[in-house]
Amino acid sequence: MTQAPLSADQIDAFQRDGVLVVRDFYEIAAQLLPIQTGIHNVIGQVMARHGLTDSRPPFDPEKFDDGYATLIGKKRSWGGDVYDAVKQIPAFIRLLADPRHEQVFAQLRPGSAPAIAAGGYGIRIDNPAEDRFRAGWHQEYPAQLRSLDGLVFWSPLRAVTKDLGPVRFCPGSHSAGPLPVLAEPEPGSERSGAYALRLENEPQLLARYGEVAPLTKPGDLVLIDFLTLHASGHNRSTRSRWSMQFRYFNFNDPIGRAHGWTGSFAAGVDFRQIHPELCADL
Ligand SMILES: O=C(O)CCC(=O)C(=O)O
Numbered sequence: 001m002t003q004a005p006l007s008a009d010q011i012d013a014f015q016r017d018g019v020l021v022v023r024d025f026y027e028i029a030a031q032l033l034p035i036q037t038g039i040h041n042v043i044g045q046v047m048a049r050h051g052l053t054d055s056r057p058p059f060d061p062e063k064f065d066d067g068y069a070t071l072i073g074k075k076r077s078w079g080g081d082v083y084d085a086v087k088q089i090p091a092f093i094r095l096l097a098d099p100r101h102e103q104v105f106a107q108l109r110p111g112s113a114p115a116i117a118a119g120g121y122g123i124r125i126d127n128p129a130e131d132r133f134r135a136g137w138h139q140e141y142p143a144q145l146r147s148l149d150g151l152v153f154w155s156p157l158r159a160v161t162k163d164l165g166p167v168r169f170c171p172g173s174h175s176a177g178p179l180p181v182l183a184e185p186e187p188g189s190e191r192s193g194a195y196a197l198r199l200e201n202e203p204q205l206l207a208r209y210g211e212v213a214p215l216t217k218p219g220d221l222v223l224i225d226f227l228t229l230h231a232s233g234h235n236r237s238t239r240s241r242w243s244m245q246f247r248y249f250n251f252n253d254p255i256g257r258a259h260g261w262t263g264s265f266a267a268g269v270d271f272r273q274i275h276p277e278l279c280a281d282l
């Protein structure tokens with residue numbers, strides 16, 4: 001039996017804050033480099049698909065996304081090709097199922113039966129000065145469903161400096177429980193699905209909590225309770241912010257069990273039908 005990944009202090013901090021940074025959780029050489037190499041290769045594949053010559057220098061971990069900015073500069077939707085493809089890199093799926101994720105889940109949720117949320121994993125690419133896919137303030141539960149007591153495992157593939165727009169969190173906000181949302185998209189908004197959900201009375205809610213935006217580097221893990229308020233930062237740099245998200249839920253949670261552990265928008269489900277009582281605009 002390997003040692004439990006989290007210390008007692010880390011468990012306490014997570015229960016108090018609903019968010020925890022675990023430094024150097026993943027192994028760079030064994031776990032992350034194969035993913036960065038895979039991304040580099042996928043970018044080459046997408047270039048080939050659109051008839052571009054791949055004249056990039058050989059793979060360099062600091063510049064694993066070489067060519068991506070050129071691709072989206074030519075056509076933004078080619079970036080969508082990359083986004084869809086990278087979540088099918090075998091090394092990424094291997095990391096998704098890292099047994100230590102289950103161990104962490106079991107430590108934070110004693111008595112749980114941990115599960116991987118289908119469609120709840122991916123690699124975000126937050127491009128400089130792009131607003132459309134930036135996540136506004138939200139709790140994960142309405143966007144993912146599956147179970148109320150889930151966890152997001154968030155980890156960067158590039159060092160997140162202040163100008164890259166670190167994710168923002170309200171420590172302690174998970175204690176409020178699931179919060180009412182407005183499911184009707186804002187008029188004129190380009191956002192759809194989970195991106196269109198807005199918190200009811202957002203300014204008043206946020207005023208209740210402090211805010212942290214930890215800087216992280218490859219290998220670090222950020223654990224996020226499905227009920228903790230968080231939002232994407234603004235990328236004001238000239239490079240894309242690449243980060244991985246793995247979402248786990250609990251088969252034993254009575255609310256998840258009652259709705260059959262259904263997924264949310266990404267699974268083609270209308271959140272309003274599952275939790276009408278949480279929709280303030282119904
Ligand atoms: O990386 C981001 O900007 C947002 C992350 C997020 O909302 C999540 O991982 O659930």
Ligand SMILES: [Fe+2]
Nearest residue numbers: 135139140230
């Ligand atoms: Fe989120």
